[in-house]
Structure formats: structure tokens, C-alpha cells
Amino acid sequence: MVAAYRLRTNLGSRARIVILEQSDRLGGKLRTVPLAGGPVDVGAEAFIGRRPEMPELLEELGLTDQLVYPAGARPLIYAGAGLHPMPIGTLMGIPADAQTLAGLVDAATLDRIAxxxxxxxxxxRGGDLSVAELVGTRFGEQVVRRSVDPLLGGVYSGLSDTAGVRATVPTLAAALDDGAPSLSEAVRRALPPPSTAPVFGTLRDGYGVLLDALERAAAAEIHRETPASALRRTGRRWTIDPIGEVDGVVLAVPAPQAAALLADAVPAAAEHAGRIPLASSVVVALALPRDSGLPHNSGILVATGEDLSAKAFTLSSRKWPHLAERDVELARASFGRFGDAELVEADDDRLIALARADLETVTGVTAEPVATFVQRWHGGLPQYRAGHDAVVAALEAAVADVDGIEVAGAMLHGVGVPACVDSGTTAAARLTTRVAG
Incomplete structure (x- = not known):
């Protein structure tokens, strides 16, 4: 949708811009639904506030008044069957010193970190390996499972084992490339400077407001429930089924669909796209009665190996001031990691029951929800495994050799909303140059 909006801006009102949407709604992994009398996001619910893409896009679309920031409550980690404050001063859960993880890991692990x-x-230099391999060999398994996995799982729906250092913690890889003599020192060098700026932001009325604004601004011809079924070169143009010939194409689709569509036209690119696996997940949104007893924390991340089904909870009414104003208390439970499809396929009643049981275990809250919503994200997040950057570089190089086609989306340079905005903007700029030129 960002690519369509940028193409409209670049090419003007006379351009025919078509969006083929395989589902019955626009927005991909962004979705806002009504729950207990107000909007709730059941896909991504925040974006990195220190990146410029989202604030700039909201300003362009006249939505600056929608921008809100968290209340300042801190998250917790559930590990060893108990709650612990989220460590401060780590890099994606990787510590720079032992004191950072005091209370979260045992004494032997603290000695090992020290x-x-x-x-x-x-x-x-220039190499890559999994975060689990790097951190586990230097700091031990408890650091991986109790500190790093919960954060990486929240971002990628995976584990440290399926996360490459270079793609998921790039500043750490850069510090190691620059000769940091230890992992502790590399983390110290890679940590961002102290800042009072909010880390996250969101939209007061949900991402649906942004999607509606992009749809209006793009003024595109939209075909819902219409997947692209084939793509081939026709002279200097492209034919994409089922709409026919076009001057150019942006493939903003998950990696497996990109691989299938590129198989005949750009087989080298298809091969690389096919090497990016996906993870599925589920969000269960709960609206609870007021004064249900949710702790005054922004969320709870769950360590690997705990006797829970959920991997994380967002305590939305504690995290966001505008949601605290509602006459219900809102929380979200997240399920599913890479390679674990069983929970994603469970029925709604079971998932709601698991969400309530796990919430009771970690918080003691027993209140019956006044409303619920279950959202499955099949293949929702690409896994940035070791070597991901090299795969993406090869994919983009193969596409760059062919006029009139671009790729965009979460499979490339970041799964967050700002990264996807940047990806769509970049693809539209390159396609504009090729088409207009």
C-alpha cells in the first residue's frame, strides 16, 4: 500500500495503479478490529518510534494527531516460574555485564558472564552465525533461553536458534567486525546512546486509520480476493495474471509467493526468495472488566522452556494511555513460534482458554473476558537466519538486473512497520525511475 501511494505521488493522477490483494481486506499483517466498544490492533500494535519513516508518513497523510506513545510502564520476563523485571542495558537481551541479569539467571551463569x-x-569479520550459537558459547544457555529468546521471539516469532546475528542484531555484528575483543565489549559498543525519546509509538485509533488513508491517497484499482497467479515478461512489459499487461510490478508478498511468481521470469531471484522460511502465530485479544488486577507493566515475555503455551502478553491498558481510558482492561496473548504450527491450528475456544489460563498463571488475573478476538497469522513473519543478509543481497541483485520489477516487504531488511514503509518507498522510487525513464 505504501508502494502504491508512492507510485501515485511519483507518476500522477493519470497512471493506472492496480493492487492485487489475495485476502478479503487490505493491510497485510496490520489489522484493527472493534472489541468491547473500541478499536484494537490484532496484528502489529506498535512501531519503533526512533525511526523516521512512520512519523513522516503520518505527517504526509495528515494523521499526526493519531500518534501516541507508551505510558512508560516497564515489561517483565516470566522465567523459572516467576516474574522478573526486564533487564535494562542489554542488546536484544544480550548483556554487557553480569549485573544486568542478576536475579534472572543463576549464580554460575553470572560468573560466566563476568x-x-x-x-x-x-x-x-563479515561472517555470521545464529544468535543462540554466539551467545550460548560465550554466556551460557540460561542467557539464551531466559533473556534473548523472549525478545527475539516477540519480534520474529522464532528463537535465537533461527536468528542470524548479522540480520537481527546488526549493530552487534558491526562491533564484532570492528574488532571488539569480547562479546561483552561488543554489546557495550553496540548499545544505543541514552535517550529520553520514546522507543515505541502507535496510532490512537489503530492501524486501520493508516490503511484507510493510504487507500484514499493511492487511488488505486483494488482487486480483493485476487491473488497474482502468474508473472511473465512480454517484450518490454510484464503480464501478470489475472489482469494482463503492465509496465511494472512491485511484489510486496511473502517469500514463498515471491519465489513462485519469480520462478519463470527471474529464476535466480526465485531461488533466493525460496530460502527465506516463515513462522506462524496467533494473537488472542482479551477485553476484561475494569479493575481486573492486571499488573502495572507494559507486557510479559515468556522464557523458553516454561510450562506455558503463550510466548508473550501485551498488557495494552497499561502500555498505552489512550487504551487506559477505556471502560475495559485490554490484554493480548501471543502464541506460536517457528516450527510450531499446532497452536496456530487450534480452535478459538481452546486458544482463548489457554490465554486465560496462562494469564492467570503469570498475573493471578481470573476475571472472565467480556469480549475476545482470535487472529491467526499464517506465515506471518519471515525468519532472518544466519546468512539472511547475503540471501537478500543476492535476491535484490537478481531483480535489479531485470527492468520493470521490484520486491518489497518484511522478507528483506526488517519485519517492523517502519522497515516495511521504507521498503515500499524504495521499491516505488526504483520502479518510477525505470517506468518513467
């Missing part, structure tokens, strides 16, 4: 700078580090 001694890590004295252990020789072997890092190949």
Missing part, C-alpha cells in the same frame, strides 16, 4: 572478557573470542 569471566567472558577473559575468554578468547573467535569471530570471522
Amino acid at each position: 569471566a567472558e572478557p577473559s575468554v578468547p573470542l573467535h569471530w570471522e
